[in-house]
Amino acid sequence: MSTVEAPQTQAPKPKTPSTNPGRGRSLIPPLIVGVVAVVAWEVLVRVFNIQKFLIPRPSSIIAALSTSWADILEGTKRTGYVAVSGLIVGVIIAVALALLCTRFHFMADALTPMAAALAATPIVALAPIYFKWFGATDATAKQCVVVSVVIFPVFINTARGLLEVQNVQIELMHTYGVGDWAILREVRLPNALPFFFTSLKVASSLAVIAAIVAEYFGGQQGTLGSIITQSAGLSRYDRAWAAVLMAALLGIVLYAIVVVLERTFIPWERADARR
Amino acid sequence: MTTADTTTPAIEIQGVGMVFNGGRPNEVTALTDIDLTVQAGEFISLIGPSGCGKSTLMRIVGDLETPTSGAVRVNGKDPRQARLDHDYGMAFQQAGLFDWRTVSANIELPLELMKWNKARRQTRSSELLDLVHLADFGAMRPWELSGGMQQRVAIARALAASPGLLLMDEPFGALDEMTRERMQGELVRICAETGATVIFVTHSIPEAVYLSDRVVVMSARPGQITDVIPVALGERNEDTREDPTFFASITTVREALRGAPAPAVTGSNSVDIS
Amino acid sequence: MATTAPTFLQKPVDPARSNSGRSGPSALSRFARRTVFIIGGIVAVALIYTAVKAMGHATGGTWPFTSMPLPFSTDDVTMPPVMDIVLRFGQPQRTGDPKNLTMWILEAMLFTFREAFVGFIIGIIIGMAIALIMLRTRWLERGVMPWVIVSQTVPLIALAPVVVAFGNQIKVPLFSWQQWMSVALIATYLTFFPVAVNGLRGLKSPTPLALDFMRTNAASGNATLWKLRMPAAVPFLIPALKLAATASVVGAIVGEISAGVRGGLGRLLIDYSAQYLSDPSRLYCVVIGAALLGVLFVALINVTDLLLMRNRPREAR
Numbered sequence: 001m002s003t004v005e006a007p008q009t010q011a012p013k014p015k016t017p018s019t020n021p022g023r024g025r026s027l028i029p030p031l032i033v034g035v036v037a038v039v040a041w042e043v044l045v046r047v048f049n050i051q052k053f054l055i056p057r058p059s060s061i062i063a064a065l066s067t068s069w070a071d072i073l074e075g076t077k078r079t080g081y082v083a084v085s086g087l088i089v090g091v092i093i094a095v096a097l098a099l100l101c102t103r104f105h106f107m108a109d110a111l112t113p114m115a116a117a118l119a120a121t122p123i124v125a126l127a128p129i130y131f132k133w134f135g136a137t138d139a140t141a142k143q144c145v146v147v148s149v150v151i152f153p154v155f156i157n158t159a160r161g162l163l164e165v166q167n168v169q170i171e172l173m174h175t176y177g178v179g180d181w182a183i184l185r186e187v188r189l190p191n192a193l194p195f196f197f198t199s200l201k202v203a204s205s206l207a208v209i210a211a212i213v214a215e216y217f218g219g220q221q222g223t224l225g226s227i228i229t230q231s232a233g234l235s236r237y238d239r240a241w242a243a244v245l246m247a248a249l250l251g252i253v254l255y256a257i258v259v260v261l262e263r264t265f266i267p268w269e270r271a272d273a274r275r
Numbered sequence: 276m277t278t279a280d281t282t283t284p285a286i287e288i289q290g291v292g293m294v295f296n297g298g299r300p301n302e303v304t305a306l307t308d309i310d311l312t313v314q315a316g317e318f319i320s321l322i323g324p325s326g327c328g329k330s331t332l333m334r335i336v337g338d339l340e341t342p343t344s345g346a347v348r349v350n351g352k353d354p355r356q357a358r359l360d361h362d363y364g365m366a367f368q369q370a371g372l373f374d375w376r377t378v379s380a381n382i383e384l385p386l387e388l389m390k391w392n393k394a395r396r397q398t399r400s401s402e403l404l405d406l407v408h409l410a411d412f413g414a415m416r417p418w419e420l421s422g423g424m425q426q427r428v429a430i431a432r433a434l435a436a437s438p439g440l441l442l443m444d445e446p447f448g449a450l451d452e453m454t455r456e457r458m459q460g461e462l463v464r465i466c467a468e469t470g471a472t473v474i475f476v477t478h479s480i481p482e483a484v485y486l487s488d489r490v491v492v493m494s495a496r497p498g499q500i501t502d503v504i505p506v507a508l509g510e511r512n513e514d515t516r517e518d519p520t521f522f523a524s525i526t527t528v529r530e531a532l533r534g535a536p537a538p539a540v541t542g543s544n545s546v547d548i549s
Numbered sequence: 550m551a552t553t554a555p556t557f558l559q560k561p562v563d564p565a566r567s568n569s570g571r572s573g574p575s576a577l578s579r580f581a582r583r584t585v586f587i588i589g590g591i592v593a594v595a596l597i598y599t600a601v602k603a604m605g606h607a608t609g610g611t612w613p614f615t616s617m618p619l620p621f622s623t624d625d626v627t628m629p630p631v632m633d634i635v636l637r638f639g640q641p642q643r644t645g646d647p648k649n650l651t652m653w654i655l656e657a658m659l660f661t662f663r664e665a666f667v668g669f670i671i672g673i674i675i676g677m678a679i680a681l682i683m684l685r686t687r688w689l690e691r692g693v694m695p696w697v698i699v700s701q702t703v704p705l706i707a708l709a710p711v712v713v714a715f716g717n718q719i720k721v722p723l724f725s726w727q728q729w730m731s732v733a734l735i736a737t738y739l740t741f742f743p744v745a746v747n748g749l750r751g752l753k754s755p756t757p758l759a760l761d762f763m764r765t766n767a768a769s770g771n772a773t774l775w776k777l778r779m780p781a782a783v784p785f786l787i788p789a790l791k792l793a794a795t796a797s798v799v800g801a802i803v804g805e806i807s808a809g810v811r812g813g814l815g816r817l818l819i820d821y822s823a824q825y826l827s828d829p830s831r832l833y834c835v836v837i838g839a840a841l842l843g844v845l846f847v848a849l850i851n852v853t854d855l856l857l858m859r860n861r862p863r864e865a866r
Binding site for chain 1: 582583587589590621622627689691692693694695696699704706707708709710711713714794798799802803806814818822825829832833836839840841843844846847848
Binding site: 358368 | 756758759761762763764765766767768769772776777780783860861862
């Protein structure tokens with residue numbers, strides 16, 4: 001229990017270049033592999049006559065996407081709304097907590113092990129309880145699931161970025177005779193930004209996951225999660241895959257937005273990331 | 276294992292040239308026309324400015340690079356064959372020990388790769404630990420040791436298979452001056468005890484002079500040998516560092532590095548520091 | 550090193566001590582401190598929960614000193630008292646059931662853990678295999694790796710209901726495909742991706758110097774893999790495994806719900822949720838069980854981490 005560490009992201013270090021896959025390299029190999037994979041999928045399913053309820057062909061997934069476009073788009077909007085609004089609220093709470101930790105160090109000591117332990121739990125299992133609290137038809141319960149999931153990685157990383165500053169820089173600020181506020185603005189916040197954006201990337205993916213999983217537990221109809229479960233239950237696998245495709249797109253778009261924000265706010269990290 | 280026989284030179288380098296990225300816009304000529312013969316048991320230092328190709332030359336001898344022209348023989352063999360035969364041990368600027376192995380296990384690694392059995396490996400590693408004066412540290416982890424101790428472990432590791440030849444690429448470059456001098460003393464002693472041939476790359480003129488039988492001075496762009504300076508200091512000990520001949524040789528090497536014609540060693544440019 | 554876990558409790562390393570490993574007493578005191586803080590946190594949550602209930606009770610369901618209604622009800626059905634929830638663990642699942650609720654939840658935890666763990670292990674094996682293939686084949690790495698990395702931003706768990714339905718149709722010769730295996734399949738693919746990404750990164754982490762050293766000693770490809778690349782990859786794999794462990798539990802629960810698999814936590818969550826009005830505390834109990842399973846699974850990875858990394862310097866951990 002006590003050995004539980006903070007939630008891990010793929011990017012253990014905020015400056016890892018992995019966040020920019022393929023940047024500076026040729027996009028051709030992944031494109032070739034992608035096209036070959038889709039064509040092979042299509043051909044194999046046709047040639048071996050795999051029944052469509054097992055794995056639908058890419059072409060029939062696209063077809064289902066266009067016939068159910070209105071429903072799936074509406075579902076994407078609803079799920080996207082829950083994910084984004086929950087993400088924003090969760091990030092605000094997490095950053096506020098992290099800032100409190102720089103002011104009151106005992107809070108860092110108290111909250112970090114808690115956050116680390118909670119990050120290891122399947123927080124989405126809270127969904128049924130939130131449904132009982134806020135009602136199953138409202139979006140609030142699902143937003144709360146997203147908020148709960150998002151808080152931990154953002155809090156832990158941001159607090160780390162705010163607290164793990166170079167002593168030299170703090171001492172330099174002391175020699176200027178400035179107060180905590182200036183240290184926060186000039187040293188801690190700039191130091192925390194890369195950590196914050198790393199966690200935001202993780203959180204943006206988690207937000208979409210949390211929204212969809214919450215939808216699997218019930219609640220409002222017409223969301224991506226409910227389209228996927230319903231279609232799978234009715235053996236409309238092409239439609240289910242089409243909704244999965246949109247969920248994937250939603251995840252990628254959110255992630256891309258975070259990457260754009262990151263490059264806007266911390267341009268000095270770019271040279272490092274390009275390596 | 277492979278004791279260099281006295282009739283064949285340990286290393287013969289003839290007309291070696293090295294061009295990186297040949298034919299491309301970023302083509303770099305690292306070495307041109309290198310000729311060098313090293314006799315068994317000799318201690319040779321390669322010294323020169325950054326980019327003169329001294330490390331590259333050593334890596335060619337160690338078969339970590341293949342020259343674009345010329346021929347290299349190590350113990351009369353192709354470098355690749357010499358590598359496969361474990362004819363040499365190599366030490367680098369960083370100790371490069373494996374964190375997950377104990378000090379002994381690090382020293383035994385080359386022997387493991389040669390499929391020695393466990394008992395033999397252990398006997399050998401304790402001999403080597405004695406040799407580098409780390410007998411009590413075998414069970415520790417490399418990261419628990421100081422930089423100088425780690426470097427001694429790395430040397431022990433390079434010596435594990437009793438190679439006749441040691442290739443050392445600035446092994447003491449990362450150490451502080453005090454540790455460095457002590458390590459030089461240890462290396463001299465170890466070489467005397469094992470009779471190994473050594474090729475030693477360094478940036479430090481006193482280090483090169485103190486250790487070597489001959490100092491090979493190189494210049495950059497293109498990398499070539501400009502001078503080979505014999506050092507006749509006799510048996511090295513701590514007094515050697517204050518010997519006028521030592522200072523004279525340092526001056527000779529320094530002037531060779533500056534590109535001035537090497538003057539004959541005379542007592543006139545020795546400095547009395549006492 | 551790049552993989553240091555974000556534990557900022559470890560204050561900036563004292564240079565004088567940075568060379569010493571994990572010293573016994575400080576590790577022990579950190580352990581004790583964390584335990585105290587976690588227990589304190591649980592108590593604090595229970596107190597806040599009780600306070601919110603008391604506040605709702607006192608104001609009649611509005612924010613204090615206003616007439617704005619609270620966004621949720623604080624009655625004993627919506628928010629059963631803490632003691633009810635604690636005591637509920639010791640009572641039978643339903644009246645007349647000889648087994649008490651704790652036994653039911655423990656069995657469900659074990660069931661879900663089996664699905665998650667089997668899938669997790671297979672995911673590690675496949676992920677490492679892919680990482681090894683990518684290590685040897687550069688074009689494959691350049692072609693496939695970007696997709697594996699993109700997969701990290703995609704809610705892969707959305708596929709769970711589809712995978713479960715797909716699993717139901719599988720006819721494998723010589724062995725009967727069972728539904729829990731479909732659930733395990735979800736854990737497999739959730740594990741596979743992070744392991745492949747970090748595994749490859751770890752396998753490529755040895756310095757040129759270390760690789761040169763292996764080469765000068767005429768080490769075979771296999772020797773380089775097992776004596777250098779694999780040990781070097783461990784610290785890169787651990788974070789991926791922690792991530793995958795939690796994801797596997799979530800995946801297993803979601804899979805159980807989608808597939809209607811009986812015996813696991815997912816099923817209990819759905820059942821107790823449906824019968825909530827008659828017995829609200831039970832749902833809280835099973836949610837606590839699910840949380841505990843996640844923590845235990847990650848703790849298992851942490852123990853593995855301590856064992857595998859016990860001989861490494863602290864900075865590398």
